[in-house]
Amino acid sequence: MSIGQKREPILTGRNLVKRYGKVVALDHCDFDLYPGEILAVIGDNGAGKSTLIKALSGAVIPDAGEVRLEGKPVHFTSPNDARHAGIETVYQTLAMSPALSITDNMFMGREMRKPGFRGKWLRQLDRPAMEKFARDKLNDLGLMTIQNINQAVETLSGGQRQGVAVARAAAFGSRVIILDEPTAALGVKESRRVLELILDVRSRGIPIILISHNMPHVFELADRVHVHRLGKRLCVIDPKNHSMSDAVAYMTGAKVPETEFETA
Amino acid sequence: MPTDTDHYETSVRERRAEAVAEFADHKPSPLQRVQHALHVTPALVPLIVLLASIVVFGALLGSRFFSPFALTLILQQVQIVGIVAAAQSLVILTAGIDLSVGAIMVLSSVVMGQFTFRYGIPGPVAVACGLAVGTACGFLNGWLVARMKLPPFIVTLGTWQIFLATNYLYSANETIRAQDIEATAPILQFFGAKFSIGGAVFTVGVVFMITLILGLGWVLRHTAWGRHVYALGDDAEAAQLSGVDVKRTLISVYMLSGLICAFAGWALIGRIGSVSPTSGYDANIESITAVVIGGISLFGGRGSIMGSLFGALIVGVFSLGLRLLGADAQWTYFFIGVLIIAAVAVDQWIRKVSA
Numbered sequence: 001m002s003i004g005q006k007r008e009p010i011l012t013g014r015n016l017v018k019r020y021g022k023v024v025a026l027d028h029c030d031f032d033l034y035p036g037e038i039l040a041v042i043g044d045n046g047a048g049k050s051t052l053i054k055a056l057s058g059a060v061i062p063d064a065g066e067v068r069l070e071g072k073p074v075h076f077t078s079p080n081d082a083r084h085a086g087i088e089t090v091y092q093t094l095a096m097s098p099a100l101s102i103t104d105n106m107f108m109g110r111e112m113r114k115p116g117f118r119g120k121w122l123r124q125l126d127r128p129a130m131e132k133f134a135r136d137k138l139n140d141l142g143l144m145t146i147q148n149i150n151q152a153v154e155t156l157s158g159g160q161r162q163g164v165a166v167a168r169a170a171a172f173g174s175r176v177i178i179l180d181e182p183t184a185a186l187g188v189k190e191s192r193r194v195l196e197l198i199l200d201v202r203s204r205g206i207p208i209i210l211i212s213h214n215m216p217h218v219f220e221l222a223d224r225v226h227v228h229r230l231g232k233r234l235c236v237i238d239p240k241n242h243s244m245s246d247a248v249a250y251m252t253g254a255k256v257p258e259t260e261f262e263t264a
Numbered sequence: 265m266p267t268d269t270d271h272y273e274t275s276v277r278e279r280r281a282e283a284v285a286e287f288a289d290h291k292p293s294p295l296q297r298v299q300h301a302l303h304v305t306p307a308l309v310p311l312i313v314l315l316a317s318i319v320v321f322g323a324l325l326g327s328r329f330f331s332p333f334a335l336t337l338i339l340q341q342v343q344i345v346g347i348v349a350a351a352q353s354l355v356i357l358t359a360g361i362d363l364s365v366g367a368i369m370v371l372s373s374v375v376m377g378q379f380t381f382r383y384g385i386p387g388p389v390a391v392a393c394g395l396a397v398g399t400a401c402g403f404l405n406g407w408l409v410a411r412m413k414l415p416p417f418i419v420t421l422g423t424w425q426i427f428l429a430t431n432y433l434y435s436a437n438e439t440i441r442a443q444d445i446e447a448t449a450p451i452l453q454f455f456g457a458k459f460s461i462g463g464a465v466f467t468v469g470v471v472f473m474i475t476l477i478l479g480l481g482w483v484l485r486h487t488a489w490g491r492h493v494y495a496l497g498d499d500a501e502a503a504q505l506s507g508v509d510v511k512r513t514l515i516s517v518y519m520l521s522g523l524i525c526a527f528a529g530w531a532l533i534g535r536i537g538s539v540s541p542t543s544g545y546d547a548n549i550e551s552i553t554a555v556v557i558g559g560i561s562l563f564g565g566r567g568s569i570m571g572s573l574f575g576a577l578i579v580g581v582f583s584l585g586l587r588l589l590g591a592d593a594q595w596t597y598f599f600i601g602v603l604i605i606a607a608v609a610v611d612q613w614i615r616k617v618s619a
């Protein structure tokens with residue numbers, strides 16, 4: 001089976017360039033995500049994976065290149081633009097406000113208001129509704145080791161925080177969900193939950209970009225694996241036809257692929 | 265399909281997770297519980313200090329201090345600082361600082377006065393113009409901080425001088441006398457209007473200060489805008505990534521701060537009767553003092569605006585109490601200094617234990 005060319009990609013990047021002073025984080029990088037797939041992005045530390053997904057999610061404005069969503073060029077100038085377009089991201093840093101509650105964090109930037117006068121004119125938040133929603137989403141993730149939905153995020157463990165961030169993305173993403181190392185701080189059980197959640201999201205028809213250093217996870221879940229090296233896409237491989245050691249060899253430069261899109 | 269348990273990495277993680285779980289099982293010590301309470305309700309410390317200082321001065325001075333008249337006198341004395349501290353609190357919650365609050369206040373009051381007396385504009389319109397000038401000053405601060413990405417301390421250090429100089433140049437250093445205002449445009453002195461309930465004396469300015477702080481407290485807690493103010497003060501980058509329009513929110517905070525300072529300028533006319541370009545020169549330091557004693561963190565994102573009111577009142581209680589005791593006025597400054605350092609130490613402690 002040849003990978004890629006048969007369908008129209010939902011999200012593409014072409015010739016993306018991002019420089020930080022002398023550092024070239026993205027060096028004419030291409031990217032393709034197809035509908036309904038789980039695309040893993042792997043690469044060494046500093047390869048530019050996070051920068052790539054930031055360029056796709058509006059958090060970084062590329063110096064050059066083009067991003068297309070469903071074939072149409074898009075120019076996201078903030079993460080909010082991408083969110084309005086249905087792209088939801090869990091950043092590597094999680095992007096949460098430590099002093100605010102779980103509920104506040106889940107709804108940051110898209111708060112629910114009370115119905116009627118109090119919501120319309122006083123702009124009062126509908127806390128009960130928001131709390132219920134947040135609790136349900138965390139329950140879905142099996143993250144209810146958290147006792148109090150109103151506790152400050154800084155009082156959560158690293159893994160719980162990551163769980164909240166993943167729950168937030170899964171709850172609101174409608175077109176594309178991007179996860180930058182979503183299981184890095186999680187225990188075995190919690191990692192498993194997140195992997196299940198990823199499969200669950202895909203079964204809703206939403207494609208996922210998964211950045212991970214955990215090869216077993218990548219090979220278990222991904223439909224395709226995008227290997228990132230020195231700021232660009234080195235190749236895309238089919239995990240069914242390659243071993244983990246191949247992937248690692250490409251990643252580290254020990255082995256060079258013959259073509260960008262390898263076939264079976 | 266590989267299973268997780270095969271991997272050394274994950275087994276390490278598992279052990280780490282267990283260790284965390286064990287740790288969480290420990291019963292919190294009383295000290296940790298206090299810390300937690302303070303963490304959740306940051307205005308608690310200044311409230312306790314306020315009540316304690318009222319009790320101590322009440323015990324020392326008896327009914328001279330512990331009377332409706334004396335206690336409401338404190339409210340009148342702190343009304344200007346209290347209003348300005350509300351503005352300062354908003355800015356400090358965003359991890360900023362506004363050194364120009366006093367200058368905006370005076371400039372706005374001068375605009376209200378000069379527009380009425382120099383151009384013959386009706387009082388209410390002149391007041392509206394003064395409020396607009398204050399808001400515009402705030403916008404300038406906010407624009408420089410949010411769009412030009414300059415540090416708030418430097419921006420407001422600059423605009424402090426600019427607004428103050430504008431104030432002197434524009435007013436030609438001229439004071440408008442209280443009698444003239446009373447005769448021509450009494451609305452300028454509206455905030456000074458008094459009414460009493462029993463022995464307690466209130467002014468419109470005092471009522472405004474309390475309403476303002478309660479209102480802002482509600483808005484900060486119960487609206488999206490309020491949550492965004494906290495979020496961006498806590499971690500601006502995270503707030504931006506999680507969907508807050510950081511620049512717009514910042515500019516709105518500085519504009520609102522400017523508007524509140526203009527209201528303080530109006531209240532200032534009510535308090536001193538006249539319009540004087542030299543009044544209120546130390547409002548910036550006094551407001552920062554109230555905010556810090558009130559337990560709002562200078563690092564942003566933590567604290568409650570009620571705390572600032574308590575902070576302003578603590579300063580008022582010490583000033584009046586020590587004066588009634590016949591102590592040298594320097595003792596007030598001495599104790600305020602101690603309180604500032606204690607407040608910051610408590611803030612650090614709360615952060616450390618919670619981390």
Ligand SMILES: Nc1ncnc2c1ncn2[C@@H]1O[C@H](COP(=O)(O)OP(=O)(O)OP(=O)(O)O)[C@@H](O)[C@H]1O
Binds near residue numbers: 025051092
């Ligand atoms: N905000 C920034 N300012 C300056 N340099 C940056 C910035 N962000 C990323 N870089 C640089 O860009 C390069 C790519 O970084 P990026 O975070 O995208 O790597 P990564 O592949 O996600 O690595 P990791 O696996 O460690 O998360 C690095 O050399 C990094 O130092």
Ligand SMILES: [Mg+2]
Binds near residue numbers: 049050051092
């Ligand atoms: Mg990264």
